Amino acid sequence: xxxxxxxxxxxxxxxxxxxxxxxxxxxxxSQGDLRVVAEADNAADAYAAFKAHDPDVIVMDISMPGASxxxxxxxxxARSPRARILVFTMHNEAVLVKAAFNAGASGFxxxxxxxxxxxxxxxxxxxxxxxxxxxxxxxxADDSLSPTGSALDQLGEREIEILRQFAGGATTEQIAAxxxxxxxxxxxxxxxxxxxxxxxxxxxxxxxxxxxxLTKI
Amino acid sequence: xxxxxxxxxxxxxxxxxxxxxxxxxxxxxSQGDLRVVAEADNAADAYAAFKAHDPDVIVMDISMPGASxxxxxxxxxARSPRARILVFTMHNEAVLVKAAFNAGASGFxxxxxxxxxxxxxxxxxxxxxxxxxxxxxxxxADDSLSPTGSALDQLGEREIEILRQFAGGATTEQIAAxxxxxxxxxxxxxxxxxxxxxxxxxxxxxxxxxxxxLTKI
DNA sequence: ATCCGGCCCGGGAATTTTGCCCGAGCTGCG
DNA sequence: CGCAGCTCGGGCAAAATTCCCGGGCCGGAT
Numbered sequence: 001x002x003x004x005x006x007x008x009x010x011x012x013x014x015x016x017x018x019x020x021x022x023x024x025x026x027x028x029x030s031q032g033d034l035r036v037v038a039e040a041d042n043a044a045d046a047y048a049a050f051k052a053h054d055p056d057v058i059v060m061d062i063s064m065p066g067a068s069x070x071x072x073x074x075x076x077x078a079r080s081p082r083a084r085i086l087v088f089t090m091h092n093e094a095v096l097v098k099a100a101f102n103a104g105a106s107g108f109x110x111x112x113x114x115x116x117x118x119x120x121x122x123x124x125x126x127x128x129x130x131x132x133x134x135x136x137x138x139x140x141a142d143d144s145l146s147p148t149g150s151a152l153d154q155l156g157e158r159e160i161e162i163l164r165q166f167a168g169g170a171t172t173e174q175i176a177a178x179x180x181x182x183x184x185x186x187x188x189x190x191x192x193x194x195x196x197x198x199x200x201x202x203x204x205x206x207x208x209x210x211x212x213x214l215t216k217i
Numbered sequence: 218x219x220x221x222x223x224x225x226x227x228x229x230x231x232x233x234x235x236x237x238x239x240x241x242x243x244x245x246x247s248q249g250d251l252r253v254v255a256e257a258d259n260a261a262d263a264y265a266a267f268k269a270h271d272p273d274v275i276v277m278d279i280s281m282p283g284a285s286x287x288x289x290x291x292x293x294x295a296r297s298p299r300a301r302i303l304v305f306t307m308h309n310e311a312v313l314v315k316a317a318f319n320a321g322a323s324g325f326x327x328x329x330x331x332x333x334x335x336x337x338x339x340x341x342x343x344x345x346x347x348x349x350x351x352x353x354x355x356x357x358a359d360d361s362l363s364p365t366g367s368a369l370d371q372l373g374e375r376e377i378e379i380l381r382q383f384a385g386g387a388t389t390e391q392i393a394a395x396x397x398x399x400x401x402x403x404x405x406x407x408x409x410x411x412x413x414x415x416x417x418x419x420x421x422x423x424x425x426x427x428x429x430x431l432t433k434i
Numbered sequence: 435a436t437c438c439g440g441c442c443c444g445g446g447a448a449t450t451t452t453g454c455c456c457g458a459g460c461t462g463c464g
Numbered sequence: 465c466g467c468a469g470c471t472c473g474g475g476c477a478a479a480a481t482t483c484c485c486g487g488g489c490c491g492g493a494t
Binding site for chain 4: 373374375376398399401402405406
């Protein structure tokens with residue numbers, strides 16, 4: 001596209017809710033300097049759209065069906081290290097934030113933020129800077145001050161993802177199918193998560209996940 | 218507001234994510250016949266806004282921090298039975314759907330639906346009809362093939378008590394000891410509660426209990 | 435280069451729990 | 465009285481859990 005404006009920032013929207021994407025698109029495009037050049041609702045399409053449109057910034061939710069959003073970030077960054085990815089999700093757990101940045105994200109903004117925070121973050125990420133919303137900064141600050149850390153800090157990425165889906169109400173089979181794992185592996189993770197967090201009951205696990213913002217109720 | 222167009226549908230938006238509300242507002246208002254007259258990000262504000270603006274339809278997400286969305290629905294309907302509430306959330310569990318309708322919702326649309334589905338549902342609800350998105354209809358259809366009851370309402374006192382303790386994180390043995398029952402009986406109640414509510418997972422049970430205000434998280 | 439430790443993925447086997455059947459005692463109600 | 469519903473538990477096959485194990489992979493330390 002040779003006629004692309006020199007000053008515009010092109011954006012790829014990745015979110016599994018069509019209506020939510022619609023809304024974002026309108027909000028972003030009302031800014032003047034932001035153009036949504038493509039949308040995707042899953043990790044695979046996200047990479048294809050990235051290759052096809054070469055956007056300046058990818059705005060993506062990391063809680064999507066199928067492959068984990070973190071996995072998608074890693075995939076994209078592995079093949080295109082100059083990709084700028086702004087994570088835009090409702091989760092605000094320190095573990096997730098750190099995992100996202102480790103995976104290669106350039107920014108992290110929660111959906112609880114003011115709309116202006118997203119726009120600001122997109123512009124910062126487009127300039128190659130790191131960006132995060134105020135609440136995320138607070139979460140990370142609190143986390144770095146606490147000696148023991150959150151109960152979820154001792155969990156690996158896979159464990160977090162499985163805990164999220166489990167607490168969300170998914171059955172073991174559904175999780176296994178979503179993540180392409182054997183049922184046995186999911187069961188083992190389930191058990192491991194319980195022992196690591198000290199939860200003696202599935203209900204306690206759900207409460208823990210909810211308390212940490214991993215899932216909403 | 219004497220200048221209100223006679224043919225417009227006024228909408229109150231309830232969602233805890235500002236940017237999401239922004240987006241919905243733009244999507245809905247681009248329809249011409251829909252006007253967003255107020256927004257709220259929690260249950261208490263939702264009722265205040267409803268009283269102040271008397272909207273034709275309330276579009277609300279039921280996963281909000283603090284008070285349960287179902288509780289909010291019950292509150293609003295109890296005081297204003299003519300209120301039309303369209304639940305608009307990402308959750309698609311049969312238990313939640315049934316609980317929402319039991320609480321007094323007029324419609325249920327998931328965020329995975331096409332934007333047009335929401336608009337259609339809003340218009341239907343405004344006409345006093347019941348509305349739901351296709352995926353929700355499928356979930357309910359699948360669920361209704363088993364002749365279970367509707368939701369938490371048809372639970373006996375003992376069942377409610379056991380569900381409360383279970384959702385609170387108590388183990389089967391603890392519940393049995395606390396209620397002077399055999400472990401087997403508690404297990405049987407556990408199973409009975411699941412079948413009556415339609416929950417397929419302990420996590421779904423906890424979510425239902427939390428959504429109904431049975432336990433706080 | 436090698437070891438160590440961590441995460442990831444699953445198998446195996448003993449133990450529990452589920453899922454769903456059953457009967458029995460107790461209420462209240464027509 | 466008969467019927468219905470709640471409460472309480474036994475029984476038994478099927479499934480899940482609880483531990484254990486090993487192997488592959490990778491990054492960091494020696």
